[in-house]
Amino acid sequence: MDAYVIKLNPSGSALVYSTFLGGQNSELGFGITVDANNQAYITGGTSSTNFPTTLGAFQTTFRGGFLDVFVTKLNSTGSALIYSTYIGGTGNLVNGDLGRSIAIDSSGNAHVTGETTSADFPTANSFQSFRGGGDDAFVLKLNSVGSALIYSTYLGGTGQDRGQGIALD
DSSP states (O other), X not given: OOXXXXXXXXXXXXXXXXXXXXXXXXXXXXXXXXXXXXXXEEEEEEOOXXXXXXXXXXXXXXXXXXXXXXXXXXXXXXXXXXXXXXEOOOOOSSSOEEEEEEEEOTTOOEEEEEEEOOTTOOOBSOSOOSOOSSSEEEEEEEOTTSSOEEEEEEEOOSSOOOOOOOOOO
């Protein structure tokens, strides 16, 4: 099962493009946004070891567990990856790491939230550098070319904590 992206014209009466996004296993697409150049940004989770990543991506390999987060940027016609990366730790075989929501700032940086069961989820300039237990929410900022984390932090205690939405002002 792959994630997919569909773009309709402004009136919703015609298909502009439709594309699949995935590897040999399962992908779950949860969050999508579009920038001023009509380029789509997608986040979700993948269990595929061959999910499409791009040269110079932050993380080009699946780290394990059930899912790793993916963040992908498509060109305005949906015909090419501008960047695509995994973001994840070793997780567990039940939940793993999952991106749920994405927002783009005026510089083209991707802000993503979701949940992780990984004790080694990638962190950078973090508010909370350790997993509290259960599922922890995470919030991260990926640079505009998908090659580095500007910040990434856990947010959670000992219970189940999940990031469901993100917005910028």
